[in-house]
Amino acid sequence: MKLQAGLLAVVLAGSLVACGDSGGGSGDADAAAKARGPITIWYSNNAEEVAWGKQMVAAWNAQHADQKITAQEIPTGKSSEEVIGAAITAGNAPCLIFNTSPASVSQFQKQGGLVPLDSFPDGKSYIEDRSGDVAQQYKSTDGKYYQLPWKSNPVMIFYNKKAFAKAGITTPALSTYDDFLATSRKVVAAKAAKVAIYPAPSNEFYQSWFDFYPLYAAETGGKQLIENGKSTFASDEGKKVAQFWRTMYQDKLASPEKYTGDAFVDGTSAMAVVGPWAIATYKGKVDWGVVPVPTSSGKPASEIHTFSDAKNVAMYSACKNRGTAWDVLKFATSKDQDGKFLAATGQMPLRKDVATTYADYFAKNPDYKVFADQASRTVEVPNVANSITIWQTFRDAYSKSVIFGQQDVGQALDEAAQKVDQLVKQS
Amino acid sequence: MRRGPLTRVMGEHPVGTAFVTPYVVFLAAVFAYPLGFAVYMSFHDYFFAAPGAVVDRPFVGFENYVTVLTDPAVQRSFVNVVIFLVINVPLTVVLSLGLANALNAAIRWRTFFRVSYYVPYVTASVAVVGVWLFLFNSNGLVNSILGPLAPDPSWLVNSKLAMPTIAIYVTWKQLGFFILLYLAALQNVSKDLYEAAEMDGAGRWKSFLNVTVPGVRPATTLVVLVATVTGANLFTEPYLLTGGGGPDGASASPVLIMYQRGIEQGHPDVGAAIGVLLVIGVLLVALIERRFVGREED
Numbered sequence: 001m002k003l004q005a006g007l008l009a010v011v012l013a014g015s016l017v018a019c020g021d022s023g024g025g026s027g028d029a030d031a032a033a034k035a036r037g038p039i040t041i042w043y044s045n046n047a048e049e050v051a052w053g054k055q056m057v058a059a060w061n062a063q064h065a066d067q068k069i070t071a072q073e074i075p076t077g078k079s080s081e082e083v084i085g086a087a088i089t090a091g092n093a094p095c096l097i098f099n100t101s102p103a104s105v106s107q108f109q110k111q112g113g114l115v116p117l118d119s120f121p122d123g124k125s126y127i128e129d130r131s132g133d134v135a136q137q138y139k140s141t142d143g144k145y146y147q148l149p150w151k152s153n154p155v156m157i158f159y160n161k162k163a164f165a166k167a168g169i170t171t172p173a174l175s176t177y178d179d180f181l182a183t184s185r186k187v188v189a190a191k192a193a194k195v196a197i198y199p200a201p202s203n204e205f206y207q208s209w210f211d212f213y214p215l216y217a218a219e220t221g222g223k224q225l226i227e228n229g230k231s232t233f234a235s236d237e238g239k240k241v242a243q244f245w246r247t248m249y250q251d252k253l254a255s256p257e258k259y260t261g262d263a264f265v266d267g268t269s270a271m272a273v274v275g276p277w278a279i280a281t282y283k284g285k286v287d288w289g290v291v292p293v294p295t296s297s298g299k300p301a302s303e304i305h306t307f308s309d310a311k312n313v314a315m316y317s318a319c320k321n322r323g324t325a326w327d328v329l330k331f332a333t334s335k336d337q338d339g340k341f342l343a344a345t346g347q348m349p350l351r352k353d354v355a356t357t358y359a360d361y362f363a364k365n366p367d368y369k370v371f372a373d374q375a376s377r378t379v380e381v382p383n384v385a386n387s388i389t390i391w392q393t394f395r396d397a398y399s400k401s402v403i404f405g406q407q408d409v410g411q412a413l414d415e416a417a418q419k420v421d422q423l424v425k426q427s
Numbered sequence: 428m429r430r431g432p433l434t435r436v437m438g439e440h441p442v443g444t445a446f447v448t449p450y451v452v453f454l455a456a457v458f459a460y461p462l463g464f465a466v467y468m469s470f471h472d473y474f475f476a477a478p479g480a481v482v483d484r485p486f487v488g489f490e491n492y493v494t495v496l497t498d499p500a501v502q503r504s505f506v507n508v509v510i511f512l513v514i515n516v517p518l519t520v521v522l523s524l525g526l527a528n529a530l531n532a533a534i535r536w537r538t539f540f541r542v543s544y545y546v547p548y549v550t551a552s553v554a555v556v557g558v559w560l561f562l563f564n565s566n567g568l569v570n571s572i573l574g575p576l577a578p579d580p581s582w583l584v585n586s587k588l589a590m591p592t593i594a595i596y597v598t599w600k601q602l603g604f605f606i607l608l609y610l611a612a613l614q615n616v617s618k619d620l621y622e623a624a625e626m627d628g629a630g631r632w633k634s635f636l637n638v639t640v641p642g643v644r645p646a647t648t649l650v651v652l653v654a655t656v657t658g659a660n661l662f663t664e665p666y667l668l669t670g671g672g673g674p675d676g677a678s679a680s681p682v683l684i685m686y687q688r689g690i691e692q693g694h695p696d697v698g699a700a701i702g703v704l705l706v707i708g709v710l711l712v713a714l715i716e717r718r719f720v721g722r723e724e725d
Contacts, residue, residue: 082690090477107693111479194566201584202670205691256584257564258670260557317477389692396500401676404584 009110045073052344067324088113096318115315116144132352137380149350153309154374155214155273161287163270166192168427176298186252193270196253198263200378205392214307215241217379222305226382234417276371308378348375386423468699491700506682514594527609546602556667586677612646
């Protein structure tokens, strides 16, 4: 019994640790860059994106019988990034993934999992011609593009018109922090909703992209969390944003408790901070309006920046027929396919002049026009090594001080900035 | 006596060895190799890389262990898991033995109760977590019943109550499995012993203490060990129930931190160091438990 029990403990405890290794070879990169033939791609499992992906693949395959695309949704996991990281390590990543998070690019790059798109003769020029100045935010620290900026979901404030009407608000004042707080108090006092707004209070590294970061981008006129190798968020602007959210939590206008479901759709909150992808989920459920995120001084809408919530396309080093993959990438992000993507999903292609390029679409869908305007002023997560660790460090400090009020907000940001600066230096 | 070549390789009972071999191979491939590899990773600047990628993974000695042991989040997670085990393991033993004993008696609706206790164990955590979120949030059923006695902040966002709530949740969820273990063990306790105890004037409580408890001691050893090892593996509940180990890391477990550092943040070397420390910790706790709980078998 003693031996068996000891063995059982070793066996079960052994399951605590993971393993992984690499081996094999990637072949000649130059030859692969010119090679053509069948390829595989992955896209998101969002229903609208799947519909777009299927038509794009069908259109390509109809004209390229010898270079067919096999497409599938990204396999299920705790997150897409985790699945992609595992696929890179296993050497079975597809050629292209139309759902690559910019925050994970530095990690995938370190793993040797990405193909620099500059390695194609027209790679750099295609990206910069299509996206304009916005493209610069997606360059890696070595100056190369390991991702093609594909589409953004500029984060804005959605409000429930019926809930606001119940609180006696017809034209919501939400442009300054004082306005936003006053409107929130009015909505909650009138019991039009349990809380004014419900950003996810959980501790995942990416949650700050949907509470702190959009308002920080707006307050600073477009600053990233890290610039020139140093954190920027422990500034006066950063502390103002954090203090604003602290007041929202302290006054019970936002909730620190995890919510299962969509609080905005359910009517638990009167506002949501989200991008245009969510419009499809609100259809027939919420009568919504949208405004830019607030700033302390109430900047005019035309000057407000926000978080892009972009997802990009990257080419993975396991790809053998990279010549075909590059052609597919250009085909899928052509003016025609970007227009189809916009029509199918309501998400903004990351190309310059979206509003004028697809003027017909925005004339027919005026709800989306404000997002097209906002798309020209978006801020991306910084493309630096240790990106996820940096965001988790920030989230831990934000969670402790802003959401749970267990530390002074300013002190928490100062301490987090010191840690983040160390992490940036390690890269 | 001269031993043949088959006996030399396969031992005195070659058929038995042949039957055991597939499981030994399975253990070696699925548990022993990863464990050994994790130890290797923990002593190197290791990260996962694409096949064929030229990467440098130098030996770094105890650097990853120093990183882990000086990380306040990791320290907190180990304290948290100790809190969890101190609540979860005794509660599991007491409740599962008590309920198994009750279910072993000829009571009405016995099958219904047995199924009721087992259903949470076989239900996916993701589904059950949703119910507990509903029960324990500030406007949930539990607080509605407690009224003015409800804690503020509420259970799952209260840094003092989050981990105990998770410990109770896990106890409830796994109870069915441990009740089954005890039910099986109870079938082996001789009826003669109960009759002898009765003749000696022992009541039901004294019979339980002096016949049942010693009679199921091997099962108790197993329950304690399994509850400890699965408790040390705690991940799903802090990941889902308290939104990533909140509030402020008060319910973060070592495995959750391993996941964050090793998988999300791309530092499997640091994750492996946490894992190795956890394995050592679990083995030590298991040995201590064996010494105290299983002493009469030795």
